Amino acid sequence: MKFLIAFACLLALACANEDAGVLRNEAEVNVNDFKYALQLDNSVNIEQQGALSGEEWVVKGQHSWTSPEGEPVSIQYIANENGYQVLSANPPLPTPPPIPEAIQRALEYIRAHPSQDQQ
Numbered sequence: 138m139k140f141l142i143a144f145a146c147l148l149a150l151a152c153a154n155e156d157a158g159v160l161r162n163e164a165e166v167n168v169n170d171f172k173y174a175l176q177l178d179n180s181v182n183i184e185q186q187g188a189l190s191g192e193e194w195v196v197k198g199q200h201s202w203t204s205p206e207g208e209p210v211s212i213q214y215i216a217n218e219n220g221y222q223v224l225s226a227n228p229p230l231p232t233p234p235p236i237p238e239a240i241q242r243a244l245e246y247i248r249a250h251p252s253q254d255q256q
Contacts (some may be wrong), residue, residue, distance in 0.1 A: 193218045
C-alpha cells in the first residue's frame with residue numbers, strides 16, 4: 138500500500154513537471170519501513186521516510202521547490218497517530234482564523250457540563 142501511495146505521488150509530480158529531468162530517484166520499500174527521495178532539475182526536491190511504530194505509521198518528510206516568482210518554498214512535516222503536522226514552512230503558513238465566539242461558548246459549556254459517560 139505504501140509503495141502505491143509513494144508511486145502515485147511521484148507519478149503526479151512527474152505529470153505536473155513533464156519537462157523536468159530526474160537528477161536523483163531513490164526508493165526503498167520494506168515491510169516495516171520505507172524511504173524515498175526524488176530530485177528534479179527544476180528545483181523540486183522530495184524526501185520521505187516512514188516506519189511502523191507498534192501498529193501506527195510514523196512518516197517524516199520534506200518537500201522544497203522554487204515558486205514561479207523565484208521564491209524558495211519548503212515544508213517539513215510529520216504524520217503519525219496525531220495526523221499530519223507541519224513542523225516548519227518557508228514561507229510560514231498563515232495563522233488560522235480565531236474560533237468563532239458562539240463555538241467557543243459551546244466548547245466551554247461542554248467542558249463545564251460533561252456527559253454522564255465522561256464523569
